[in-house]
Structure formats: structure tokens, C-alpha cells
Amino acid sequence: MIARTQFNFMRQQIGIFMLACGGLFGASSSHAIGTDAGVNISNTATATFSVNGATQTPVNSNTVQTIVDELLDVVVVDANSGPVAVGAGATGAILQFTVTNNGNGNEVYRIIAEDDVNEGGFDPLLNQLYIESNGLPGLQIGGDTPYVPGSGDPLLAEDSILTVYVQSDLPPGLVQGDNGDIQIRAIAQTILDATGGLDNPDDPLWPVPGTSYATLGDGGGTAVVGTSADINALLLRTQGRYQVSEAVLSIDKTAVSIVDPFGGNTIVPGSVITYELALRVVGSGVAQSVQVSDVLPAELAYQPDTLIVAGVAEDDDFAPAGVDNSGFDEASNTLLIETGDVAGGAADIVISFDAAIR
Amino acid sequence: MTHLNMDKVVRCGLNQSRRAVRMLTVTFAVFLASAAGFAHAQVQLDNTIKKVETFVNAEGDVERRLVDANSVVPGDELQYTVRFTNNGSQSVDAGSIVITDVVPAHTEYLDGTAFGAGTQIWYSVDGEMYAPPNKLTVVNDGVEMLASAKDYRSIRWTFAPALDPGDSGYVSFNVRLK
Numbered sequence: 001m002i003a004r005t006q007f008n009f010m011r012q013q014i015g016i017f018m019l020a021c022g023g024l025f026g027a028s029s030s031h032a033i034g035t036d037a038g039v040n041i042s043n044t045a046t047a048t049f050s051v052n053g054a055t056q057t058p059v060n061s062n063t064v065q066t067i068v069d070e071l072l073d074v075v076v077v078d079a080n081s082g083p084v085a086v087g088a089g090a091t092g093a094i095l096q097f098t099v100t101n102n103g104n105g106n107e108v109y110r111i112i113a114e115d116d117v118n119e120g121g122f123d124p125l126l127n128q129l130y131i132e133s134n135g136l137p138g139l140q141i142g143g144d145t146p147y148v149p150g151s152g153d154p155l156l157a158e159d160s161i162l163t164v165y166v167q168s169d170l171p172p173g174l175v176q177g178d179n180g181d182i183q184i185r186a187i188a189q190t191i192l193d194a195t196g197g198l199d200n201p202d203d204p205l206w207p208v209p210g211t212s213y214a215t216l217g218d219g220g221g222t223a224v225v226g227t228s229a230d231i232n233a234l235l236l237r238t239q240g241r242y243q244v245s246e247a248v249l250s251i252d253k254t255a256v257s258i259v260d261p262f263g264g265n266t267i268v269p270g271s272v273i274t275y276e277l278a279l280r281v282v283g284s285g286v287a288q289s290v291q292v293s294d295v296l297p298a299e300l301a302y303q304p305d306t307l308i309v310a311g312v313a314e315d316d317d318f319a320p321a322g323v324d325n326s327g328f329d330e331a332s333n334t335l336l337i338e339t340g341d342v343a344g345g346a347a348d349i350v351i352s353f354d355a356a357i358r
Numbered sequence: 359m360t361h362l363n364m365d366k367v368v369r370c371g372l373n374q375s376r377r378a379v380r381m382l383t384v385t386f387a388v389f390l391a392s393a394a395g396f397a398h399a400q401v402q403l404d405n406t407i408k409k410v411e412t413f414v415n416a417e418g419d420v421e422r423r424l425v426d427a428n429s430v431v432p433g434d435e436l437q438y439t440v441r442f443t444n445n446g447s448q449s450v451d452a453g454s455i456v457i458t459d460v461v462p463a464h465t466e467y468l469d470g471t472a473f474g475a476g477t478q479i480w481y482s483v484d485g486e487m488y489a490p491p492n493k494l495t496v497v498n499d500g501v502e503m504l505a506s507a508k509d510y511r512s513i514r515w516t517f518a519p520a521l522d523p524g525d526s527g528y529v530s531f532n533v534r535l536k
Contacts, residue, residue, distance in 0.1 A: 034431075034432030034433070034536065035432050035464040035535055035536050039464055041430070041436075041462050041463070041464055041465065041535065042462060043405060043407065043438055043459065043460070043462045044405065044459075044460075045403050045405050045438075045440040045457055045458065045459040046403075046457070046458050046459075047401055047403055047442060047455060047456065047457045047458070048454075048455075048456045049400070049401050049450050049451070049454045049455045049456070049521075050450070050451045050454040051400060051446070051448050051449070051450055051451060051454075052448065052451070053451065055454075056400060056401075059401055059402065059403055060403065061403030061404060061405035061440055062403075062404065062405050063405070064405050064406060064407045064438070066407055066427045066430050066436070067430075068430055068431065068432070068464070068535065069429050069430060069431050070431070071431035071432055071433075104431065104432050212429050222429050224429060224431045226431070
């Protein structure tokens with residue numbers, strides 16, 4: 001059971017990487033969802049008619065115009081695909097969230113984290129928030145930007161998505177299965193300005209959807225509070241969870257080298273990328289029957305006979321069946337590697353392979 | 359030309375005798391009559407916009423009402439109403455009043471909302487060819503299929519009866535702001 005949980009966790013990590021990898025290959029991360037604030041919606045009707053059989057000059061109606069207001073709508077999502085397994089006594093444990101400006105104007109959002117919201121669980125010790133800024137998947141301390149709410153609050157263009165990382169330590173005395181939650185909420189600067197700094201939807205004065213603020217919208221028009229602020233289905237707030245596990249698997253995937261067809265290191269069709277997966281188990285227990293699967297995106301072609309597991313070359317086939325469970329499954333463009341039981345604290349198991357960009 | 363004539367007569371009326379003033383009155387009345395007869399805008403169109411708002415009434419039921427469209431945001435439903443009035447002195451021919459309105463940019467027409475008592479309502483997906491919904495097609499990926507309300511770019515109402523002087527009617531349609 002433990003092994004299964006950790007296996008799932010491992011798959012999630014790979015999944016997160018693949019999402020970022022998709023971005024590399026041009027997948028769009030956002031799309032326009034609403035008419036921009038400030039756009040003029042204009043309408044004029046025309047009529048033709050005749051009198052005594054004689055066609056008259058066509059007539060126009062007056063033109064009615066209405067200016068689109070700024071809709072304040074933001075959605076915060078727990079991007080961890082479930083509880084994040086951490087070892088008891090872990091430090092610097094990361095949770096990941098996305099903040100999406102679903103409104104139709106540019107808006108500054110204050111992103112606030114709470115570490116004391118878990119009923120019946122433990123309170124993580126919040127260290128630091130970071131905003132994804134270097135374009136690499138996952139938190140890179142020194143690469144991504146430390147963030148303190150109220151200072152350098154990010155401006156989100158409409159439809160844009162921001163990734164926020166929460167780094168916490170775990171308090172002492174935890175055991176297997178303990179849960180600790182972090183709550184994240186994003187508050188529009190317009191609401192802060194209009195309410196004198198109200199930043200908690202639990203406040204009785206929190207504005208209901210439809211509340212409008214003249215002149216405070218993007219471009220100087222009216223701003224209207226959207227449905228994401230509805231306290232009954234609060235989309236601007238969510239929680240992520242740390243879950244204590246005796247043995248915690250993690251995988252870091254990195255592209256360690258790129259060789260293009262011209263001897264350089266650009267990413268073009270024909271470039272060969274060497275990937276390294278570092279499999280690590282922390283904690284006092286043993287992760288049992290560990291299997292790693294890495295689904296390559298369609299844009300990548302695995303290079304035969306390049307799979308190396310812990311320094312030993314591994315063939316690509318699965319023969320003899322039931323004994324050799326590592327190799328490359330062409331049908332699903334997936335690498336499968338079986339490492340068996342891995343004890344917490346053991347040296348990283350490094351898996352490497354080459355893939356070419358189609 | 360008419361205006362220049364009147365101007366001349368007014369100056370004349372100011373400076374001349376009572377007879378001349380009577381002349382002015384007569385001339386002015388003739389001017390008014392000719393202006394009305396000459397008018398292009400025998401049919402006048404008045405366009406208004408409202409926002410369709412849903413609310414929960416005292417019984418707890420969801421109801422719809424029209425409010426001023428002072429504040430609109432994506433997702434809002436808007437209703438355009440065009441009132442047509444015969445401001446002239448002659449009857450407008452039966453079947454001759456054709457009102458055309460374009461579904462505004464950034465909005466999509468809401469199926470079944472076009473209204474007009476005594477009118478035949480046709481739609482267009484290109485602003486040129488008009489047809490009833492069951493005969494209006496679009497081509498998607500090389501396949502011709504029946505157009506849906508979201509494809510409609512303009513609406514045309516043909517008013518069947520004659521419209522006598524002083525009479526009026528209205529047509530309306532709803533859109534959603536994208």
C-alpha cells in the first residue's frame with residue numbers, strides 16, 4: 001500500500017515535468033476567455049421601406065454603445081495533484097499552486113498564504129513563497145523569485161497563469177499519515193483599494209459578486225467583482241496538503257545535454273537530448289517494488305540502446321518476460337524501469353537515456 | 359434651398375408691414391408642410407440596450423429582469439430593442455419595412471431570442487444572404503452543416519402589415535457578451 005502511494009506520487013512528478021515539457025514544445029498555456037475591458041460594443045439598426053410603391057431612402061437608428069467593464073475573476077488551483085508526500089521532519093518541502101487571471105483586464109493580485117488552516121492536522125511552518133520566474137519547471141531557489149505579499153505583488157495580464165511555490169518546514173513529532181495544509185488565496189488589488197485593504201473572504205464585509213467599483217477598473221472604467229469571489233464556491237482560494245510518509249520517493253528530471261545536428265546545442269528537429277532522472281527515497285522506511293515510467297511526448301523519439309540505470313546499460317526489450325521489466329515500450333513511447341525495493345537514505349538511482357526531437 | 363428661402367422671408371418679415379408678416383406665416387407653414395412631405399425619415403428607428411439580469415425573488419424563484427446596461431462584463435446577456443415609428447403623413451407599404459441589425463462584435467446571438475410581432479425573421483452568417491434557420495448553412499472543415507445561433511452575424515425582420523402614420527412596433531434580440 002505504501003509502495004503504491006509512493007508510486008503514484010512518483011508518477012505525478014513525472015506528469016508535472018511532462019506538462020512543462022509540453023510548454024517547451026509550444027503548447028499554449030492560456031487562451032482568451034473574455035472581451036477586453038474598455039472595448040466599445042456598438043450597435044446601429046437600419047431599415048428600408050416604401051411608400052405608395054416608391055422605395056424610400058434607408059434610415060439608420062441611433063447608435064447605442066456600451067463599454068465593457070473589468071471583470072475581477074481569479075482562480076487558484078492546487079497544482080500538486082493530491083497530497084504531497086514528505087518525510088517526518090522534512091525541511092524546505094514544496095507545494096505548488098497556480099493563479100489564473102480569468103478576468104478581462106490586467107490586474108495586480110496579492111497572493112496570501114496561511115499555514116494554520118488544517119482542522120485536526122498539523123500546521124506546517126511556512127518559510128517562504130516564491131513566484132515562478134525562470135521558466136524552468138519546479139522551484140529553483142536562486143532562480144525563481146522570493147515573494148512577500150504586499151511587496152511586489154504580481155501583475156497578471158488577462159488569462160495569464162502564474163505558478164506560486166510554498167516552501168515549508170514540518171514541525172517535530174509527526175507520524176505516518178499526518179496531514180498539514182497550506183491555504184493560498186489571491187486578492188485583486190482593486191478590491192484591496194476599494195475596501196481599504198480587505199483581504200479575507202471570510203470577513204462579513206467581503207464584496208459579493210456583482211459589486212462594482214466605478215473608475216477602479218483597468219483603463220479607468222468600472223470594475224465588477226466576479227463569481228470567483230462568491231464565498232459559497234470560493235475559487236480564489238484553495239488548499240494544498242503535505243502528508244507525512246515513512247518513505248518518500250522523488251524524481252528530478254533534467255536535460256543534461258543537448259546536441260543539435262550542427263554540433264551546437266540548439267533545440268531543433270534532430271537535436272538529441274540526454275535526460276537524467278534521479279530517483280531518491282527519503283525517510284526511515286523502504287519504498288517497495290519501485291517502478292518508474294516516463295511517457296515521452298510525441299515530439300520526442302527515444303534513441304535505441306541509450307538506457308542506463310545506476311551506471312549499468314539496460315537493454316530496450318522486456319525479455320525474458322516477467323524477469324526483465326525494464327526497457328522501452330514503443331507502442332506507448334514510454335520508458336519503464338523497475339528498480340525493486342529502495343531504502344530511505346540510499347544513494348540516488350540515476351537513470352539516463354537519449355531522445356531526439358522529431 | 360428651402361432654408362435659404364425662409365431666411366429671406368424672415369428678414370423680410372422683420373422689416374416690412376403686417377401684410378408681409380402674414381406672408382411670412384403662410385410661407386413658413388408651407389415650408390413645414392414641404393419639410394414633412396420631403397422627409398426621408400418617415401420611418402424612424404430608436405435603438406435601446408438593456409442588460410438581462412437574473413435575480414431570486416421573494417418566493418425563492420429565479421426571475422429575469424431588464425436593467426440599464428451601465429455596467430457590462432463578459433458573460434452578461436444584453437437585449438437590443440429597435441422601435442420603428444411612422445412619423446410621416448402617409449402609410450408605409452405593407453411588407454416593405456425591412457429592419458436589419460448586426461450582432462455586435464464580441465457578442466454572440468442567443469438562440470430563439472429574436473422577436474418581432476408581425477414580422478418574418480431571417481438570419482445571415484455573412485451579412486449578405488438571409489434565410490430562415492432551417493435553410494442557413496455554414497461550412498466547417500469542408501462539410502456543409504446547419505448554422506447554429508452562434509454563427510449568426512445579422513438578423514433581418516420583414517414587417518408584414520402596412521404601418522399607418524403615428525403607428526409603431528418593435529423588434530428585439532438578445533446576445534451574450536463574449
